[in-house]
Amino acid sequence: MTKARTLYDKIWDDHLVQNNEDGTSLLYIDRHLVHEVTSPQAFEGLRMNNRKVRHPERTLAVVDHNVPTTDRSLPNPDPESAIQIAALAENTKDFGIEYYDPFDHRQGIVHIVGPEQGFTLPGMTIVCGDSHTSTHGAFGALAHGIGTSEVEHVLATQTLIQQKAKNMLVRVDGQLPEGVTAKDIILAIIGEIGTAGGNGHVIEFAGEAIRSLSMEGRMTVCNMTIEGGARAGLIAPDEKTFAYVQGRPRAPQGKAWDMALDYWKTLYTDEGAHYDKVVILDAAKLPPIVSWGSSPEDVISVQGVVPNPDDIADETKRASKWRALDYMGLKPGTPITDIKLDRVFVGSCTNGRIEDLRAAAAVIKDRRVASHVSAMVVPGSGLVKAQAEEEGLDVIFKNAGFEWREPGCSMCLAMNPDKLAPGERCASTSNRNFEGRQGFKGRTHLVSPAMATAAAIAGHFVDIREWQ
Numbered sequence: 001m002t003k004a005r006t007l008y009d010k011i012w013d014d015h016l017v018q019n020n021e022d023g024t025s026l027l028y029i030d031r032h033l034v035h036e037v038t039s040p041q042a043f044e045g046l047r048m049n050n051r052k053v054r055h056p057e058r059t060l061a062v063v064d065h066n067v068p069t070t071d072r073s074l075p076n077p078d079p080e081s082a083i084q085i086a087a088l089a090e091n092t093k094d095f096g097i098e099y100y101d102p103f104d105h106r107q108g109i110v111h112i113v114g115p116e117q118g119f120t121l122p123g124m125t126i127v128c129g130d131s132h133t134s135t136h137g138a139f140g141a142l143a144h145g146i147g148t149s150e151v152e153h154v155l156a157t158q159t160l161i162q163q164k165a166k167n168m169l170v171r172v173d174g175q176l177p178e179g180v181t182a183k184d185i186i187l188a189i190i191g192e193i194g195t196a197g198g199n200g201h202v203i204e205f206a207g208e209a210i211r212s213l214s215m216e217g218r219m220t221v222c223n224m225t226i227e228g229g230a231r232a233g234l235i236a237p238d239e240k241t242f243a244y245v246q247g248r249p250r251a252p253q254g255k256a257w258d259m260a261l262d263y264w265k266t267l268y269t270d271e272g273a274h275y276d277k278v279v280i281l282d283a284a285k286l287p288p289i290v291s292w293g294s295s296p297e298d299v300i301s302v303q304g305v306v307p308n309p310d311d312i313a314d315e316t317k318r319a320s321k322w323r324a325l326d327y328m329g330l331k332p333g334t335p336i337t338d339i340k341l342d343r344v345f346v347g348s349c350t351n352g353r354i355e356d357l358r359a360a361a362a363v364i365k366d367r368r369v370a371s372h373v374s375a376m377v378v379p380g381s382g383l384v385k386a387q388a389e390e391e392g393l394d395v396i397f398k399n400a401g402f403e404w405r406e407p408g409c410s411m412c413l414a415m416n417p418d419k420l421a422p423g424e425r426c427a428s429t430s431n432r433n434f435e436g437r438q439g440f441k442g443r444t445h446l447v448s449p450a451m452a453t454a455a456a457i458a459g460h461f462v463d464i465r466e467w468q
């Protein structure tokens with residue numbers, strides 16, 4: 001009998017080209033996503049070595065981090081960004097790679113575009129010079145971020161040198177209460193395991209609560225796996241996955257679809273397979289979550305209070321959490337619902353998909369954004385934007401006083417004109433809250449789309465479970 005294997009083991013084995021003497025392995029890479037920030041030097045390297053892209057048809061490029069989310073027919077206000085975008089256009093043209101430019105209706109955040117196009121498929125190895133490539137693990141693909149020199153390596157060879165990670169299981173049992181979402185699941189997991197909890201592991205998410213999530217929700221969970229320190233996150237594909245993929249522009253069709261499906265159905269962890277680490281959570285006990293500090297592990301229930309770092313035994317950790325509170329301008333014991341906001345951002349590759357925008361819009365019910373709050377909704381892609389507009393969500397947002405923008409990374413990170421001013425406090429549906437992430441001295445609280453929208457209207461955090 002063959003050894004019981006995890007889903008990670010299976011995908012790894014199916015892509016292994018060779019094991020090297022130094023303990024590393026050469027893996028075949030099925031799909032390579034490229035964006036403007038981490039690719040320029042890689043293309044430069046190819047030019048210098050007179051090399052071609054090995055498989056242009058397995059490579060897809062899109063611009064996202066540097067694009068303004070306002071009218072793009074105007075010149076880019078940031079010359080550096082304009083150079084970066086022009087470089088991607090030129091590189092993809094020179095090397096024969098498909099590229100979605102800022103005016104293409106398919107343009108958007110790379111991790112939203114891949115799945116939308118059916119470029120992301122179960123069982124594949126997927127890389128991108130971007131840490132949140134873990135998002136694609138929601139399809140049962142082994143997907144992880146790589147550095148710029150590795151981007152060059154994959155462009156040139158369609159392979160990657162990797163060290164096999166350990167297997168970790170995070171099982172979320174039971175059903176989520178009303179108002180509690182995929183975002184709260186992953187924030188709770190990171191709160192539980194810490195930002196180093198997944199170090200050296202690939203995390204497989206399983207359990208009833210994960211199975212019950214839509215593909216969008218699963219992507220939210222896998223997106224933030226990287227914030228838990230893991231190499232990648234994985235969810236075994238099922239009927240929901242197949243239904244999402246079927247009919248997408250780059251998905252297999254006809255006989256190829258049937259063959260793919262047969263293979264995809266073998267992608268699950270065998271009974272009795274070994275995990276090096278196991279964490280179990282009960283979904284029914286999860287509240288809506290708000291981050292209070294400058295790390296995604298600094299999380300608490302919306303019903304809680306800002307914790308007191310003096311309660312932490314470890315001196316270094318205590319000092320770092322005091323520093324976080326100082327940066328955030330918060331005092332221990334303050335109820336989370338007393339925290340007032342200046343800005344609200346709904347978007348990013350964590351929560352910029354259609355389901356997220358629907359959840360946000362549903363909270364509004366003819367109310368308006370509080371007068372002291374400035375709020376914006378940034379669809380994750382042109383296709384998400386078009387779908388939302390078809391459903392009239394843009395009108396709901398605009399009538400409530402939200403800005404409705406063009407797709408891109410936007411205020412998830414301060415690499416384009418959407419930034420917090422120093423001292424501004426933001427409820428954000430993105431994934432990172434470290435110092436300066438959304439702008440110099442900006443203060444970020446990570447929350448779900450419904451929580452962010454309710455906070456925009458109330459002007460402070462509210463418990464979405466009590467929202468009428």
Ligand SMILES: CC(C)[C@H](C(=O)O)[C@@H](O)C(=O)O
Nearest residue numbers: 037038065129130131132413
């Ligand atoms: C700019 C890019 C390299 C970066 C990443 O790797 O994740 C960005 O997308 C982020 O979210 O911080």
Ligand code: SF4
Nearest residue numbers: 132348349409412413
């Ligand atoms: S939306 Fe944010 S997290 Fe996602 S790729 Fe862009 S910058 Fe990175």
